Amino acid sequence: MNGALDRGTYRRLHRRVKHVMGMPLSLALRGRHAADRAGDAAWSAVLDQLREVDRVFSTYRPDSAVSRLGRGEITVDDCPPEVAEVLALGREAQRRSGGAFSVVLPASDDGDPGATVLDPSGVVKGWAVERASRLLAALPGTDFCLSAGGDMVCHTASSTSPAWRVGIEHPDDVQTVIAVVPVRNGAVATSGTAHRGRHLFDARTGRASEGVASITVIGPSLTTADIDATAAYAHGPDAAAWLRSQPGRTALVVWPDATTTLVDGRRPSHDARTRQALHHFTRERSIR
Amino acid sequence: MRRIVIWLASTVTVVVLLFGYHTSTDQTSTAGPRSSVGVTPAPAGGSSTSGSPPHPSRSPASGGASTSSGSSSGGSTAPRTYTGSVAQTRWGPVQVEISVADHKVTDVTVVQEPNGNQRDAEINDSALPILVQETMSAQSANIDMVSGATVTSDGYVRSLQGALDEARI
Numbered sequence: 001m002n003g004a005l006d007r008g009t010y011r012r013l014h015r016r017v018k019h020v021m022g023m024p025l026s027l028a029l030r031g032r033h034a035a036d037r038a039g040d041a042a043w044s045a046v047l048d049q050l051r052e053v054d055r056v057f058s059t060y061r062p063d064s065a066v067s068r069l070g071r072g073e074i075t076v077d078d079c080p081p082e083v084a085e086v087l088a089l090g091r092e093a094q095r096r097s098g099g100a101f102s103v104v105l106p107a108s109d110d111g112d113p114g115a116t117v118l119d120p121s122g123v124v125k126g127w128a129v130e131r132a133s134r135l136l137a138a139l140p141g142t143d144f145c146l147s148a149g150g151d152m153v154c155h156t157a158s159s160t161s162p163a164w165r166v167g168i169e170h171p172d173d174v175q176t177v178i179a180v181v182p183v184r185n186g187a188v189a190t191s192g193t194a195h196r197g198r199h200l201f202d203a204r205t206g207r208a209s210e211g212v213a214s215i216t217v218i219g220p221s222l223t224t225a226d227i228d229a230t231a232a233y234a235h236g237p238d239a240a241a242w243l244r245s246q247p248g249r250t251a252l253v254v255w256p257d258a259t260t261t262l263v264d265g266r267r268p269s270h271d272a273r274t275r276q277a278l279h280h281f282t283r284e285r286s287i288r
Numbered sequence: 289m290r291r292i293v294i295w296l297a298s299t300v301t302v303v304v305l306l307f308g309y310h311t312s313t314d315q316t317s318t319a320g321p322r323s324s325v326g327v328t329p330a331p332a333g334g335s336s337t338s339g340s341p342p343h344p345s346r347s348p349a350s351g352g353a354s355t356s357s358g359s360s361s362g363g364s365t366a367p368r369t370y371t372g373s374v375a376q377t378r379w380g381p382v383q384v385e386i387s388v389a390d391h392k393v394t395d396v397t398v399v400q401e402p403n404g405n406q407r408d409a410e411i412n413d414s415a416l417p418i419l420v421q422e423t424m425s426a427q428s429a430n431i432d433m434v435s436g437a438t439v440t441s442d443g444y445v446r447s448l449q450g451a452l453d454e455a456r457i
Contacts, residue, residue, distance in 0.1 A: 085382055166434070
């Protein structure tokens with residue numbers, strides 16, 4: 001039980017799935033606590049925390065704190081302090097994105113065209129999963145990848161652990177993969193219209209967003225990556241340009257014609273080894 | 289021993305009263321002080337953490353909650369602004385202001401922003417995305433997880449992630 005596991009045992013993945021917040025939550029564990037009671041306990045704690053987040057933040061629940069706050073029935077001080085935190089994150093995202101991202105959205109089914117609704121969902125998902133992932137990071141000697149409907153946090157406990165291989169779904173054919181990004185520690189978030197019944201829309205205009213098929217953002221924080229993927233998507237054809245304006249953002253933009261643009265947010269001094277590896281794989285015709 | 293118990297009980301009582309100040313209209317907390325969302329005990333067995341992870345807490349009665357007069361009375365359509373008290377978060381103190389008109393939130397502004405410096409210092413420990421050859425199947429790509437536009441529970445069954453999870457490898 002203690003001591004180093006042999007490589008074969010260490011690398012075996014143990015998967016768990018549960019549906020929470022209306023989404024599938026997929027967990028892959030690898031290493032010391034991947035299959036024991038400590039791993040189970042951490043998974044249970046993650047689920048409990050996310051269910052509580054749903055109770056507080058869900059706009060589908062008329063009695064959630066956020067719904068009641070949105071109707072002016074209670075104040076921020078009546079809510080758990082996390083509500084203020086999420087709203088502040090959303091407001092900062094609104095400023096950074098030039099208004100493309102907002103937590104105050106046009107209300108869809110109202111007689112009043114200027115009606116608004118408080119909807120911090122765009123912040124909550126990434127924020128909640130990142131927060132819950134800390135429960136898994138506390139498991140010593142254990143790698144994890146926690147994904148909520150395709151937005152995920154990856155962690156490797158040791159420098160000898162292999163990187164997580166994250167496939168980026170092809171927006172036109174969701175059964176195939178358009179790219180693979182190896183992640184040791186970090187977050188991956190993708191925005192697009194595949195699978196969704198409703199469009200994402202630009203909060204500035206209130207109209208459905210066009211001009212991009214999907215955007216995948218890779219970065220250290222899922223809260224930020226999720227917000228950026230949403231905000232970039234709302235920028236439509238300017239998505240790649242906007243991402244470049246944000247320091248340190250790495251992203252893959254897939255256009256409607258299935259060509260791609262790679263935004264490299266890492267500092268130019270990043271190791272030459274990676275550049276050489278890229279030379280083998282990149283296709284010039286696909287990179288704009 | 290009894291003296292210690294009495295002291296502890298009175299301390300807890302004071303703490304509960306302090307946090308309980310704002311909870312008269314709060315129906316989201318279960319009991320006593322307004323609890324943070326989803327605070328769970330540290331994972332059992334072999335964990336080296338020193339207790340539950342830090343979570344945001346409310347600093348009582350500071351920051352001058354100016355117009356937060358509890359729950360608003362019904363029927364008011366005039367725009368009102370409510371300033372919350374300062375909340376301590378992982379990234380520093382936060383204070384937000386909500387504007388309400390006609391039973392709808394119309395705006396959120398930030399009176400005090402979190403520092404954010406901690407986020408900027410985090411390391412991006414990943415490589416660039418590598419485009420795969422068109423003929424490569426998902427299986428050949430040997431992926432562990434799939435990132436796509438949010439899959440709802442309905443779409444999950446047909447999704448690539450669903451196939452990975454089902455195969456349990």
